[in-house]
Amino acid sequence: xxNTLKIGKIGSSLVLFHGFGAGFGFWxxxxxxxxxxxxxxxIDMPGFGRNTRTPLEAETPEQAEMFFINTLExxxxxxxxxxxxxxxxxxxxSMGGYLAACFTMRNEHRVxxxxxxxxxxxxxxxxxxxxxxxxxxxxxxxIVKSLPSPLAIVRYIGPSLISLIRKDLINKWSTILHGQPxxxxxxxxxxxxxxxxxxxxxxxxxxxxxxxxxxxxxLRMKRALHNEISPFEGDKPLSDSLPICFIYGExxxxxKRTGRTLAETLGANTTYHLLxxxxxxxxxxxHVNFNSVVLEQLTKTNF
Numbered sequence: 466x467x468n469t470l471k472i473g474k475i476g477s478s479l480v481l482f483h484g485f486g487a488g489f490g491f492w493x494x495x496x497x498x499x500x501x502x503x504x505x506x507x508i509d510m511p512g513f514g515r516n517t518r519t520p521l522e523a524e525t526p527e528q529a530e531m532f533f534i535n536t537l538e539x540x541x542x543x544x545x546x547x548x549x550x551x552x553x554x555x556x557x558x559s560m561g562g563y564l565a566a567c568f569t570m571r572n573e574h575r576v577x578x579x580x581x582x583x584x585x586x587x588x589x590x591x592x593x594x595x596x597x598x599x600x601x602x603x604x605x606x607x608i609v610k611s612l613p614s615p616l617a618i619v620r621y622i623g624p625s626l627i628s629l630i631r632k633d634l635i636n637k638w639s640t641i642l643h644g645q646p647x648x649x650x651x652x653x654x655x656x657x658x659x660x661x662x663x664x665x666x667x668x669x670x671x672x673x674x675x676x677x678x679x680x681x682x683x684l685r686m687k688r689a690l691h692n693e694i695s696p697f698e699g700d701k702p703l704s705d706s707l708p709i710c711f712i713y714g715e716x717x718x719x720x721k722r723t724g725r726t727l728a729e730t731l732g733a734n735t736t737y738h739l740l741x742x743x744x745x746x747x748x749x750x751x752h753v754n755f756n757s758v759v760l761e762q763l764t765k766t767n768f
Contacts, residue, residue, distance in 0.1 A: 710758075
């Protein structure tokens, strides 16, 4: 079962994929603005949030990716029967951006517009991978590798740990929640407390070094769009007419330069935006400008 929030009853449909360790509530700064013009479906990604958890049986990066994609395809079939959701614009953040692109390469018949907000997994892992990571991420990567699952320590200690190590994320919500730091900390904890940690483990399989994907988009989307043979089985060519949009934060730790290069390679129907003053969580750092960029992109929807 995929936990789903449907908001808005006008316009075409927009589906939202959140990032690692998050839930659909992370889109709260955006839902009101987007649902004024579109019917928005925000979901908890498979293996995360308030979804039914099943043990992960994947052994390879491709199998881990398909753990997500197969579940999302089943969700689409269910939503089509229940709500007539046949086609939709698709937006994903971070890990959700990566999976949105992967989903589209297998299901373009459903996707009318693809928006990647500070996506993870664009660039291949460089030879000096560890040196390129900021110190904070190197520490996090080392801790994650030593745990039975990436968020196990959060489960053991609770919301207080989130408040301590993710003050940056808690502070982002202060203007929206009027200074209630316990709300996002508790939300993040209870999203990730359930077992088994199938979403975390699937992400671990896809990410050999936490920051980079085993099956990076720069090696897949370019070839898919230009009808070349992808090095990864299952990827299908994307239509030249599909609108694609990359949105990065100026201070993101993601490789925005590779993202820009990919966007330029994909052609005239692909746009690239760099939002000043924003970090990785670009959808909340400047949600007003972010929402404006998204709404402008959605006017290009390919029906």
